Amino acid sequence: MKKYEKEDVSVVWNSEKCKHAGLCARQLPQVFKPKEKPWIQTANATKAQIVEQVSKCPSGALSIE
Ligand code: SF4
Structure with a gap:
């Protein structure tokens, strides 16, 4: 489990x-960058955009705390 803070x-x-199908990377590529470190870059979108995208993760690998 890894955590990436946003506000x-x-x-x-x-x-x-994670199924590594890349839905998150296709739909919000400025935040979800599987080839970079850290691979989730929360500075590049609003909190609302990120929360919305997390809710679409088909495997439940992403969640908001
Ligand atoms: S985090 Fe979710 S949406 Fe992103 S690649 Fe993994 S399973 Fe797919």
Whole structure:
């Protein structure tokens, strides 16, 4: 589990659940960059955009805390 902070929330990523299909990277590529470190760059979108994208993760690998 890794956490990426954005204002008063954190994006939590569970690598074991991630299917690596890249939906997040296709839909919000300025934030989800699988080839970079850190691969989730929360500075590049609004909190609302990030929360919306996290809710679309099909495997449940992404969540908001
Ligand atoms: S949308 Fe979810 S399952 Fe798909 S690559 Fe992103 S984190 Fe992994």
